[in-house]
């Protein structure tokens with residue numbers, strides 16, 4: 001396996017728990033690592049309008065999350081603070097609320113056999129459920145499927161879990177060469193050669209360069225996100241898409257979507273826009289001290305959907321990439337890892353193969 005961020009660690013954990021012999025080569029904390037800088041939502045309510053396969057995959061993952069959290073706690077003693085009490089997407093204008101309504105109705109219709117319930121709440125109905133909202137809030141959408149974890153505990157739990165199941169973890173092992181033949185992969189990292197009959201490439205943004213070496217295609221780009229963290233306060237708010245309270249009390253305020261190349265520094269004007277919206281949403285935040293801010297780079301495909309595939313040229317090489325690695329951790333640890341162990345990805349994942357990007361552009 002190449003890559004020990006959230007995607008690689010979840011799949012590695014899933015393979016090791018099935019008894020497979022796993023070696024995880026990871027550049028580690030020096031690398032660009034979205035796993036260290038994310039918001040920690042297990043978010044369902046906006047995933048997949050127009051793409052039922054993505055909606056179902058996300059929902060499957062959120063349904064399996066309670067089991068993953070319990071299993072990780074039992075195996076490793078690390079509690080990743082998973083909660084699934086539903087989530088609110090707060091709207092500050094009528095337009096925002098109307099767009100949410102339309103999107104959620106598309107999701108409800110396309111959900112098929114999987115029921116999809118949602119609520120659209122006006123200011124009054126929301127204020128009864130979330131009394132601290134500000135007067136400018138127009139309303140919110142709510143679904144019961146959304147949840148959250150502590151993302152750093154999650155990464156730690158997955159790493160501890162794969163070690164507990166006998167996997168080998170090699171940190172500071174930046175892979176610089178892959179020599180591929182069907183079911184025979186030679187991988188060079190830090191001057192050491194490794195051989196394996198199967199390869200999973202899950203190196204986040206690093207997959208872009210490595211993929212062609214194994215007959216895979218990962219046209220990924222960085223999308224920057226910035227987050228603010230406050231001092232700890234007494235439990236105050238339920239889960240919302242842009243402001244959440246961590247188990248220890250700190251509030252996270254997020255998170256921007258910016259095309260900034262590989263620049264992962266923070267920008268004051270973006271942070272102040274996040275803070276301003278947060279104060280309009282919850283006026284009590286005006287009195288709460290900010291203590292930290294950071295930026296991290298999302299791993300984004302051209303259409304924002306995951307990329308999952310097995311190499312046609314070099315069978316045995318798999319690629320896994322997505323921009324919601326927290327949400328999809330249970331899908332990666334269970335059905336994705338089970339498919340890799342069987343040696344074939346299921347038809348339900350065919351929609352996510354990179355050949356969808358091969359469509360020639362119109363003249």
Ligand SMILES: Cc1cc2nc3c(=O)[nH]c(=O)nc-3n(C[C@H](O)[C@H](O)[C@H](O)COP(=O)(O)OP(=O)(O)OC[C@H]3O[C@@H](n4cnc5c(N)ncnc54)[C@H](O)[C@@H]3O)c2cc1C
Pocket residue numbers: 002003004005006007008009025026027028029031032033034035036037038039040041042043173174175176202203204205206207210224225226227255295296297298299320321322323324325326327328
């Ligand atoms: C601001 C922000 C907020 C987010 N919020 C959420 C959220 O609320 N919910 C959610 O589901 N997702 C969220 N995400 C996305 C989530 O963090 C990512 O989907 C996830 O971290 C991607 O996992 P990954 O393993 O593909 O990449 P990363 O986590 O970036 O890890 C890549 C790994 O590959 C390794 N690597 C790279 N190149 C090499 C190489 N050549 N050799 C060996 N190892 C290599 C690195 O060391 C690293 O460990 C957010 C992301 C950001 C940036």
